[in-house]
Amino acid sequence: MPRTGEITFRKRSANGTRIQETLIRWVLLACASISVLTTIAVVGTLFEESFAFFRVVPLSEFLFGTQWTPTLLPRHFGILPLLAGTLMIALTSSLIAIPFGLGSAVYLSEYAPRKVRRVLKPILEILAGIPSIVFGFFALTFITPILQRLIPSTQVFNALSAGLAVGIMIIPLVASISEDAMAAVPDSMRKGAFALGATRMEVTTGIVIPAAISGIGASFILAVSRAIGETMIVAIAAGQSPVLTGNPLNSIQTMTGFMVNLSLGDIQQGTIEYKTVFAVGSMLFLMTFAMNLMARLTIRRYKEARK
Amino acid sequence: MAVKVNVEHVDFWYGDLHALKDLTFDVPEKSITALIGPSGCGKTTFLKLMNRMNDFIPGTRATGKLIYHDRNIISYDVDVVELRMKIGMVFQKPNPFPKSVYENVIYGPKRHGVKRKADLDLLVEKSLRQASLWDEAKDILNRSAMTLSGGQQQRLCIARCLAMEPDVLLMDEPTSALDPTSTQFIEDLLVRLKEDYTILIVTHNMQQAARISEKTAFFLLGEVIEFGDTREIFLNAKNPTTERYISGRFG
Numbered sequence A: 001m002p003r004t005g006e007i008t009f010r011k012r013s014a015n016g017t018r019i020q021e022t023l024i025r026w027v028l029l030a031c032a033s034i035s036v037l038t039t040i041a042v043v044g045t046l047f048e049e050s051f052a053f054f055r056v057v058p059l060s061e062f063l064f065g066t067q068w069t070p071t072l073l074p075r076h077f078g079i080l081p082l083l084a085g086t087l088m089i090a091l092t093s094s095l096i097a098i099p100f101g102l103g104s105a106v107y108l109s110e111y112a113p114r115k116v117r118r119v120l121k122p123i124l125e126i127l128a129g130i131p132s133i134v135f136g137f138f139a140l141t142f143i144t145p146i147l148q149r150l151i152p153s154t155q156v157f158n159a160l161s162a163g164l165a166v167g168i169m170i171i172p173l174v175a176s177i178s179e180d181a182m183a184a185v186p187d188s189m190r191k192g193a194f195a196l197g198a199t200r201m202e203v204t205t206g207i208v209i210p211a212a213i214s215g216i217g218a219s220f221i222l223a224v225s226r227a228i229g230e231t232m233i234v235a236i237a238a239g240q241s242p243v244l245t246g247n248p249l250n251s252i253q254t255m256t257g258f259m260v261n262l263s264l265g266d267i268q269q270g271t272i273e274y275k276t277v278f279a280v281g282s283m284l285f286l287m288t289f290a291m292n293l294m295a296r297l298t299i300r301r302y303k304e305a306r307k
Numbered sequence B: 001m002a003v004k005v006n007v008e009h010v011d012f013w014y015g016d017l018h019a020l021k022d023l024t025f026d027v028p029e030k031s032i033t034a035l036i037g038p039s040g041c042g043k044t045t046f047l048k049l050m051n052r053m054n055d056f057i058p059g060t061r062a063t064g065k066l067i068y069h070d071r072n073i074i075s076y077d078v079d080v081v082e083l084r085m086k087i088g089m090v091f092q093k094p095n096p097f098p099k100s101v102y103e104n105v106i107y108g109p110k111r112h113g114v115k116r117k118a119d120l121d122l123l124v125e126k127s128l129r130q131a132s133l134w135d136e137a138k139d140i141l142n143r144s145a146m147t148l149s150g151g152q153q154q155r156l157c158i159a160r161c162l163a164m165e166p167d168v169l170l171m172d173e174p175t176s177a178l179d180p181t182s183t184q185f186i187e188d189l190l191v192r193l194k195e196d197y198t199i200l201i202v203t204h205n206m207q208q209a210a211r212i213s214e215k216t217a218f219f220l221l222g223e224v225i226e227f228g229d230t231r232e233i234f235l236n237a238k239n240p241t242t243e244r245y246i247s248g249r250f251g
């Protein structure tokens, strides 16, 4: 048994250590590369098929056309009905997720006693882990019947029900990211405001939220981008009607809804239907990519402002 | 000297820790009372009891009386928002808001009804001058307070507190982060302010306590071992421990 205070070092050859370290570095690099390479491959395929699509369909028809009938003759490839459907879902879900998410975050970070917070925060995170298909059936079998009872003209498949379900699903996302941003505001700032006779609400709105605004903003953007990309709920509950409508009680179709729908049927590689899926996918990718980029930029700006 | 706050048999606990023990003394108005004593003896705790900032710490408990304008500060029915407008506090560590210098100063007054731009402008200049920050800050009023130096931040916090024109000022080692010149300014400021304000200041600087205060309370392990005229305490303390602490032969 070694005497206390005496440390023995294992002898290693300097060369062996160096080889080992180099090996580890390469293995780790390979791990990191896999996701990068996959992304490049996916985006590559997406754009390649999209280019093939645009050789047949003019970009202007795709972007500005108001009819979407890619599988029916005469074929029309105007994406606006799908875009409108997607935006309708994004809007309704944001109207739910942003206020309730921010409200939960404020409660958890500023009002909740420590014990309550310790219980609620994990529950919120469990909610974030529920598969979206569950929310889809929740929309169809629970929200829609309620809507139909309230407003009888509501269709079985409709944008509102799906939008509400998407909204409920992303509340935890907004709440969790906003709460992290608010919890990162140093307590001494709150104390400073309290000592000047501010109420808890004034401290929240005047000090904590402004100090955490970029994190909160980022959570909103991520939520919207999540809503745009959501597939399962809209495929189940929103319908399959790619028509331009302003009525959220009607059946609609979103970009993701269209893609999943077409992919389920058997489509031949190389056909125009096949290429259409990729064109819509590219559009979707560009939208969510832009949103995520915005979220990143706001977070970066927030970090710089804090320096 | 008339009495501003009567401290009568005040006890305070952080959970099981008996942090303040049977404090009894009178804080005279329009004067400076220095709270001195070794680290961890309860000075900050006492200060925070005066404007109820200890309310935020779960598991704390206070008994006894802190009589201020015929009300017991410690009792539950005191409106703490109103209390904190009257009893302002400067913290041990500077804690400016992540807002502009200007907005930091007007945070309190704006919340309590001062709305006109001209009034706010005047208030900002006056408060910053009082805190001897005006010359450095007048050209950067719109810059984030987070970009100021530590000492400037502390003077900003003093200005922010003065802008509320409180009745009592609680200062927790306000000059411990400041250079000698700013310290001098702040001391001069406090001496001027005591014409109108009642000031309690925690300090580890014995010369400072001797220079500016009328009364001194010597804290030791949660008790006030000695309270009296600063002159008296510094020239011939009754308690030998006080005497040893003041002369730097403590511990």
Ligand SMILES: Nc1ncnc2c1ncn2[C@@H]1O[C@H](COP(=O)(O)OP(=O)(O)OP(=O)(O)O)[C@@H](O)[C@H]1O
Binding pocket: B014, B017, B019, B037, B038, B039, B040, B041, B042, B043, B044, B045, B046, B057
């Ligand atoms: N939030 C808290 N929870 C539990 N105990 C605390 C808390 N704050 C202070 N204490 C304890 O109360 C005692 C008094 O602390 P206090 O901060 O009042 O000392 P102080 O005299 O201001 O010291 P210093 O000169 O170092 O600032 C210390 O023993 C400290 O550990």
Ligand SMILES: [Mg+2]
Binding pocket: B043, B044, B045, B092, B172
């Ligand atoms: Mg202290």
